[in-house]
Amino acid sequence: MEEPVSGRISVTNEDIEIEPMIEAAKQRTSGAIVTFLGMVRDDGIESMELFAYDEVAVHDMTEIRDDAVRQFNLQRVDIVHRIGHLRVGENILLIVVAAGHRKEAFQGCEYILERIKERAPIWKKEYLADGHRWIEGDHP
């Protein structure tokens, strides 16, 4: 069995190149790659700004990745979270998970997403025609 490969974990202002990340995730023994792509949804907003406690967000996402690799026997995980000003339809978060089998890949990807949402110090501010509002999570 191949050793798990560390993928990219980052918080960035740059857009995400999805295809090369999926290609890079493939291992000889991979049977499944599951990706999650979060985007800016049109909830009557004009745009969104994302902020992070960058170094802690990367540290937290790295720990979440390591937990997921152990729990679900994953082969490789990439997590890229964007910050900065984004328009409706732009990419926010890409998670790429490679595993031997689909069940592990799906479960691992969902686990990573949910842990990021409850733990990684990242925030969203939505801009509307008449002002702005902060989106606050459910996890104090």
Added chain:
Amino acid sequence: MKVRVRFFARFREAFGPELEVDAIKGETLLEIVRRAASSKRDGYSTLFEEDGRLKRFVIVMHNGSRVEHADAEQISVAEGDEIAVFPPVAGG
């Protein structure tokens, strides 16, 4: 000794990105946050209840690790420490 208090998200609008606090030996994380909060108009009520407790949703980190409110009352700061204060996260 100098301690850095960083604020994020909507707290940054109230306090700015960070404040440097001159800490006294033995001062706790909570005491430093209380002093930082009090340095801005309406800052105290942004983070604290009237009875002096931190509001439930306020998250405190000490050098990159989350700290329970009860522990923030006990942990003393050291030279160069970084305290972060922020509302619930909303990434993903």
